[in-house]
Structures are given as structure tokens and as C-alpha cells.
Amino acid sequence: MAKKSVIPYGPQHPVLPEPIHLDLVVEDEKVVEAIPSIGFIHRGLESLVDKRDFNQMTYVAERTCGICSFQHGMGYCEAVEHIFGVEIPERAKFLRTIWAELGRMHSHLLWLGLLADGFGFENLFYQCWRIREKILDMQEMTSGGRLIFSVNTIGGVLKDIPADMLRTILSTIDEVEAELKTVQKTFLNDYTVQTRLKGVGVLTQDQAHDLGCAGPFGRASGINTDMRKLGYAAYPYIDFEPIISSDGDSYARCECRIGELFQSMDILRQAIAKIPNETDLATPVKGNPNGEYFMRVEQPRGEAVYYVKANGKPYVERLRIRTPTFANLPGLCEMLKNTELADIGLLILTIDPCISCTER
Amino acid sequence: MANIKRSPWLLHYDGSSCNGCDIEVLACLTPVYDAERFGIMNTGDPMQADILLITGGINAQNQPTVKQLYEQMPRPKVVVAVGVCACTGGVFKECYNILGGADTTIPVDIYVPGCAARPQAIIDGIVKAVDLFQKRLEEHYAKKRGQGRNEVSANG
Numbered sequence: 001m002a003k004k005s006v007i008p009y010g011p012q013h014p015v016l017p018e019p020i021h022l023d024l025v026v027e028d029e030k031v032v033e034a035i036p037s038i039g040f041i042h043r044g045l046e047s048l049v050d051k052r053d054f055n056q057m058t059y060v061a062e063r064t065c066g067i068c069s070f071q072h073g074m075g076y077c078e079a080v081e082h083i084f085g086v087e088i089p090e091r092a093k094f095l096r097t098i099w100a101e102l103g104r105m106h107s108h109l110l111w112l113g114l115l116a117d118g119f120g121f122e123n124l125f126y127q128c129w130r131i132r133e134k135i136l137d138m139q140e141m142t143s144g145g146r147l148i149f150s151v152n153t154i155g156g157v158l159k160d161i162p163a164d165m166l167r168t169i170l171s172t173i174d175e176v177e178a179e180l181k182t183v184q185k186t187f188l189n190d191y192t193v194q195t196r197l198k199g200v201g202v203l204t205q206d207q208a209h210d211l212g213c214a215g216p217f218g219r220a221s222g223i224n225t226d227m228r229k230l231g232y233a234a235y236p237y238i239d240f241e242p243i244i245s246s247d248g249d250s251y252a253r254c255e256c257r258i259g260e261l262f263q264s265m266d267i268l269r270q271a272i273a274k275i276p277n278e279t280d281l282a283t284p285v286k287g288n289p290n291g292e293y294f295m296r297v298e299q300p301r302g303e304a305v306y307y308v309k310a311n312g313k314p315y316v317e318r319l320r321i322r323t324p325t326f327a328n329l330p331g332l333c334e335m336l337k338n339t340e341l342a343d344i345g346l347l348i349l350t351i352d353p354c355i356s357c358t359e360r
Numbered sequence: 361m362a363n364i365k366r367s368p369w370l371l372h373y374d375g376s377s378c379n380g381c382d383i384e385v386l387a388c389l390t391p392v393y394d395a396e397r398f399g400i401m402n403t404g405d406p407m408q409a410d411i412l413l414i415t416g417g418i419n420a421q422n423q424p425t426v427k428q429l430y431e432q433m434p435r436p437k438v439v440v441a442v443g444v445c446a447c448t449g450g451v452f453k454e455c456y457n458i459l460g461g462a463d464t465t466i467p468v469d470i471y472v473p474g475c476a477a478r479p480q481a482i483i484d485g486i487v488k489a490v491d492l493f494q495k496r497l498e499e500h501y502a503k504k505r506g507q508g509r510n511e512v513s514a515n516g
Contacts, residue, residue, distance in 0.1 A: 011425055014404020017382050018374045019422065040422045041376040044455040051454050063451055066380020066476055110383060113390075129390040136387075147380045147476045356379040 002027040007341070011040050015118055015345035018355040022348075026341055034336040036329055042359040046319050053314040054080055054289055058152055061306075064321060065357040066147050067110065068299045070103045072357075073152035076319070078232055079295035079308040080154050084285045090234075091278040092156035097234040097271045098169070099142070099149065101264045105176075106135040107300035108257045108264075111352045112187065115254065118346045119196040124186055131179050134172055141165060156282025166272050173265050184258050197251040201347040203335045204248055213331040214324045215302020217351045220256045221248035227298035238270045250350045257352075288312050299324055301352050323357035367399045368438075368493045370486070371409035373429055375462060376452070377416025380476030381443035385413055388486070393479045395486050406432040411489045413482075415442045417449045417458045418465050430466040436496035438489045440470045443477045450475060 004027055011019030019040040025033040048060050061076035062069045074096055081088060113128035136146050142161050143149035151159045161169075187193060203213070208221035218225055219242060226242035228235045243259040245252035289310035297304050302324030309318040328351045336347060374382050388395040389402050396402075403409050406429045418426060430439070441462045444450040449460045462468050469492055472485035 011422070012373055012404075012406070012429060017372075017386060018379065019425070040419075040425065041374065041416065042419060042421065042457050043376050043417070043452045044457040045452065047456055048452075048454065060451060063378045063380075063475075066378045067383060069378070069380065126391050129387065130392060133387070133390075133392045145476075146478065147384065354379065356374075356377065359376075 004032065009344065013345070015349065016353075017114070018353065020348070020353065020355050022336075022344075024336075024341070024344065029341050031336055031339050031341055031344065034333045036333060038329075038355070038359055040359070041356050045360045046321065049316045049319050054310065054316050055154060057316060057319065058154065059150055061319075061321075062148055062150060062152070064323070064360055065354055067107050067354060068103055068301070068357070069148045070099045070152070071297055071299045071304070072321075073150070074100060074233070075295055075297040075304055075306040075321075076308070077152045077154055078297070079293045079306045080289055080310075080316075081285075082293040082295065083289040083291045083308060083310055084154070086155055086283045086285055088156045088283055089278055089280045090276045091160075092281050093234040094237075094271050094275040095157050095161060095281075096152075097238070098161065098268060098275075099139075099151065100233065101268050101271070102135055102139055102142075102169075104300045105261055105264045106132050106139070107352075108261050109135065111257060111300075111349075112183070112254070115346070115349055116187075118349045119193065121186075121193065124183065127183055131176055131183065134176055138169055138172055141168065153282055155285050156280075158282070160281055166275070169268065170272055173268055177262070177265055180258075180261060187254055187258060194251065196346065197254055198249060200250045200343055201335045201339060201350060202247075202249045203331055205246070207334055208248065208331060211330040211334060212327050213302075214327040215299070215352075216253060216256045216260060217302065217328050217331060219243060220245045220252040222246040225303065227296045227303050230296060232295070232297060234271060234274075237274055238267055240267055250347065253350045288314050289316065301325055301354055301357070302327065304357075321360060323354070323360070325351070325354045325358040328353075329358070366410075366497065367401060368410035368490055369401050369403045369408055370411050370413060371403060371406055371429070371433070372413045372415070373426065375414055375416035375422055375426060375446060376419045376458065377443060377445050378476075381415035381446070381474075384476050384479055385415065385442060385482060388479045388482050393483060395483050398483075398487055398490055400486060400490060407434070409433050410437060410493055411486070412437065412439045412466075413442050413486075414439065414446050414462045414466075414468075417445045417452055417461055419457045419459060423459065423465050426462070426465050436493065436500050438470070438493045438496070439466055439468045440472060440485045440489050441468045442472045442482055442485065444473055444475045447471045447473060
């Protein structure tokens, strides 16, 4: 019987772009248990509702996370719009969908790059990030910001995407698709990559269901969950099916996210084809919000929940954000049991951790 | 060896940023912006790092970590605060858990503004940090040489 010892992992670690601390209980090279401790990036963002009114909170909500910043803003705005009971213009719904899917694409490409870096394939990491820059250029062209757009407002959006920009988006997607197909071959067919990913960090469907896993992490274990199907923004007008795999290992997670990249391109093409011509971009709201609402949106990492409670004052009474990585942490700790110590860095990356979201 | 220019190594730590500046720092190191052409290299080891890039403000839990990372770096060292949160605390300044910018805990040499800081601005900060590092390195060696002579004369 080997002796148990504890290895501290993080908060500063070469594999992790963000600080998270794990205490790994190991027997020889096998991890028996992983105990997470979080709080290194806790800011207390939700408490800012006392100091910023409900319009200003849109910009604070966007800064919950810099990667899925648009979708955080959108989630908060949709919640407040439901409290007001306003219907946003149709064109604004489609614009939100376009920006949300661009955000999902850049987030998944970022993750693919980090995964490649995690298993030591630096060239692939650079290729993914090179492709990602094209998406960032489109985000900058349409909104003015590379990562944080600030185009959401209560009742709609602030900026329009003109027809020539929409055409540029379509032609850029075609370029990205062609390049992604070559990168995809390496991720899915390369022998070395397969040995690092296949059968590593398996989470079964039952475990994933019991632990409440969300997003691509849950979908890779066979859980059919996609909040886009609830029909916010312009998703009811768009034809798509969640991408699900049943293997539950690291390879399935990689496959799921690559599938979602192509799906996002498809959604973008559909949205651009169906976008109505309107000049109105935002429905003005009057007075202060009064009531509460529970909004669920599908972010690149999974389901995010926005709970807003207002009491007729300019300052919202309570804002609660639950982010996908927080839901996936129990799944991560379960998955890390009985794995090799050398795989830990890679396995933490496969849930696509966003610690800034988690700790807010 | 004093006359040979060194390649400064870079350490990146995420204080309590929203992730925006972190991924822009990483984007700087990838081929499109390619900050490595200025002779720097990214490392994950504070003991081998010369330049510390810090993003995000300081909170109660990460303060000891930031202090430890700074102390583990060999002298001379340069600190670059990337993004408005690392400069002053930014949009989160009034949050209960934020103590302020990076300069509340460690001495900061270069401030890079922006929310999120653009790669061009980060590269500008890195280039300034490389120059400052070379200057400090020369001063460091000059001081060492001075000490050496004093020892010789004292012994002689």
C-alpha cells in the first residue's frame, strides 16, 4: 500500500492561464482525490448593484468575463427586459445572435489552442490562435472592441452591422472554415494527439447528470442540454441541434467543441440570411424595473444563470450570476480521481475553466 | 559575461482580472503579434523570470501570492501592470474585495492602460520593460564591479 501524499497545484502554474488551487492527494503517481480551493479572483462584482444603476450594470456584467463578455451582457439585459416586459426589435435579436456566435467561435478556438499547448503541441496552439485573430478582427470591425464590445443596452443593441460588414463576415467564415478543416484533421486523427486524449478523464453520463455538468463538458458525456433551445435572442428562428457525444473522455470533449465551431458558422450563415431590415435597434424603456426574473443563456462553456430582483428603484436589489465553470467544478474533481498525475494539467483544461466567471 | 545582452524572460500572473487582458497577453505571444521578436520568452517559473506582467487588481486572497511571486524573481526585475484594473482597480475599484491596483502590493514600473488592453499597447509596455531591464542590469553589474574593487583594495 503506497503512502498518501498531498501535492499543491496552482494558483500560479505554467499550464493555467488563471489561478485556481487544487490539493491533489496522490498515491505514487495516481491521484486519489482532488480538493479545489477558489477565491483568488473574487472581486465581489455582484455587490456593485448598490453603486451602479441598472443601465450602468450592463457594463459591469460584461466585465464578469472577458472571453464571453457579450453573452454576459446579453444575459443581464434579457433578464431586465423581461422585468420591464418589453419586446426588443427583431433586428436587434439577430444582431445579438451574430455577436454571441462570434464570441462562441473565438472562445472555442482559444480553448483548442490552450488544449494543444497543454499536450505540448505548440505549433497547433499557434495555428488555432492565428485563426482566432480573424474572428477578433470581425468583432473589432462590427463593434469597435476586440473582446469587450459594450454594444448591449436594456431594450436592444447600440450599434448596427451594415450589409457590407455582414458580407465580410460571411466571406471570413468561409476562410476560417477552410483553415479549421485542416486543423481539425490533426486534432481528431493524429496518433499522438489521440494517445493523449482517448480514454483519459472519463466522466460517465450518470456521473455528469448527478453532478450537474453544463455545456460542452456535459454534452460530451451524453447530456442533452443546450439553453439556446429555450429560445432567447433569435435562436427560435434558427435550425440547429445540440452536438452530443457519449464517450465522456477528453477526446469527446474536443470533438464536441470542434463540432460546435462548425455549428456556430452554420448559425451565423442562417442568421445573416434571415436578418430583417429595420432601422429601429432598441426599444426605449421608461421608469425603473420592478419585479424579478431568472434568465438562462448558453455560453461557450455552458449554462449561465442571471437572477435579477428589482424593487422600482434605479438600483437593482439583487443580481446573482451562476456561471458554467462553477457548475463543472464538481465534475472536474470527480473526473480527476484515478488519473495519472502527469495528465492533471490537460484534464483541468478539458472543462474549459473560466475562473474569472466562477469567482466574479 | 557582463557585456552580453540577456533575453529577459516573462512571467504572467492573473491577479483578479476579468480574463480579457490575460488572453490579450497570450495573444501578444502568438504569431500575429509575436512579442517574442523583441528577445523575450514566456515562462511559468518565477525563479527564472525577469519581467512580471500582472493583470487585474489585488484582493485579499491573492495578495500573498503576488508578493511571493515578486520576491521569488531574481534581481534586477521589472513589473508591468497590464490593463486598467492592474493600474488602479478599474471598474471593480469600489468592490468590497478589491484592495486596488497592483501597486498596492508590489512596486510597479510600467502602466499599460486599456479595458481590455490592446495587444499593441501591451507590446509597447513590454518593449519599454525590456529597455528598463537592460538599464537595470547594467547598473546591477556596475555596482557589483564597484564592490569587487573595494574588496580587493581592502585586502591589499
